[in-house]
Amino acid sequence: MATEPGSPLQSQARELADLMSEFRLQSATLTREGRSVTFRHRSKVKSVAVETVATEEADETAMVPDAAPVAAVPTGTPISSPMNGIYYGSPSPGSRAFVNEGDVVTAGQVVGLIEAMKVFNEIPSPVSGTVLRITVESGAVVQPGEPLLYIG
Numbered sequence: 001m002a003t004e005p006g007s008p009l010q011s012q013a014r015e016l017a018d019l020m021s022e023f024r025l026q027s028a029t030l031t032r033e034g035r036s037v038t039f040r041h042r043s044k045v046k047s048v049a050v051e052t053v054a055t056e057e058a059d060e061t062a063m064v065p066d067a068a069p070v071a072a073v074p075t076g077t078p079i080s081s082p083m084n085g086i087y088y089g090s091p092s093p094g095s096r097a098f099v100n101e102g103d104v105v106t107a108g109q110v111v112g113l114i115e116a117m118k119v120f121n122e123i124p125s126p127v128s129g130t131v132l133r134i135t136v137e138s139g140a141v142v143q144p145g146e147p148l149l150y151i152g
Contacts, residue, residue, distance in 0.1 A: 076132045076152030079125060081142040085116035089138035097138075103131045105151060112148055127151055 081087065089097045089112055099111045105125045112123040129151040136148050 076129070076150035077127050078147040079111060079123065079149050079151060081114055081144055081146045081148055082123070083114055083116050083121070083144055085114040085121070085142060087136050087138065087140050087142045087148060088113040088115065088120075089134070099131045099134070099149070101131050101134055105129065105131060114142065123148065125151060 089099075091098070091113070098113075099105055099109075105111060106128045107125055109125050110122045111125050111131070114121045114123060132150045132152045134149045136142060136146070142148065
């Protein structure tokens, strides 16, 4: 990014870098007039600036090189695993899934099973709504509190 020494953008970038150091932030982004500067802490480098320029053709979700993907924060009510075990999305192999993304569910409806100590525990939906996202695959090991799906 070509900026004049002492320009407002350069001054703001320096302030952002100072704030990152002061608050020990791993990354921060400064956006001004359609331009973004992202700072990331790396080993042996205090901070690195990378420019992305927003244009009409630019994908707003385009990632900065070497940037880790940012996970989207799911919306809706999470239905979490109440225990350690294996999550199953259907009552038996080859059976139709309890729910799929986009399905409408009612409070109390079974949305999955957790197998723990050879016992299959039904997981009921605490709310009525639409299944927005299923976050685990059938057969996956889950931990207590791990979101299984989101209902909105």
